[in-house]
Amino acid sequence: MSNDSxxxxxxxxxxxxxxxxxxxxxxxxxxxGSYAVxxxxxxxLLQTQFESVFTIYDGTCPSIQRFVPSTTxxxxxxxxxVSVLKALKTIKCKSASGPxxxxxxxxxxxxxxxxxxxxxxxxxxKVFYLLFG
Numbered sequence: 154m155s156n157d158s159x160x161x162x163x164x165x166x167x168x169x170x171x172x173x174x175x176x177x178x179x180x181x182x183x184x185x186g187s188y189a190v191x192x193x194x195x196x197x198l199l200q201t202q203f204e205s206v207f208t209i210y211d212g213t214c215p216s217i218q219r220f221v222p223s224t225t226x227x228x229x230x231x232x233x234x235v236s237v238l239k240a241l242k243t244i245k246c247k248s249a250s251g252p253x254x255x256x257x258x259x260x261x262x263x264x265x266x267x268x269x270x271x272x273x274x275x276x277x278x279k280v281f282y283l284l285f286g
Contacts, residue, residue, distance in 0.1 A: 171250075171254055171255070171256055178192075178199075181195055183198055234269045234272040235268075237267075237268040237271045237275070238268035241264035241267065241268060242261075242264060244260050244264075245257060245261075246262075
């Protein structure tokens with residue numbers, strides 16, 4: 154019974170291949186025309202770029218326009234296993250992986266196994282936020 158679906162080694166190799174970081178940051182050119190070749194110089198150059206385009210947090214919250222009446226409030230959020238399963242069913246296997254490089258097909262195929270655990274995780278995060286947020 155050497156069915157591919159029962160081959161744990163092949164599965165582990167696939168997962169490890171998806172988790173491995175194979176891409177390297179290419180050589181970057183500094184604003185003065187010099188090249189950033191080593192990892193430290195690349196990191197410094199990228200940090201300088203990010204600092205120049207992103208806002209530095211000053212402790213204030215931006216004002217956000219409200220799109221619903223002030224009498225309308227969200228009082229509860231529920232992440233039931235059924236609702237998580239419903240969301241996982243909408244994943245398209247042919248979609249590109251996200252920044253975590255997790256295969257959408259893996260999430261879709263494991264949806265029945267993951268829905269209860271993810272529901273618990275989301276609920277725990279909500280409780281943690283209510284207690285310590």
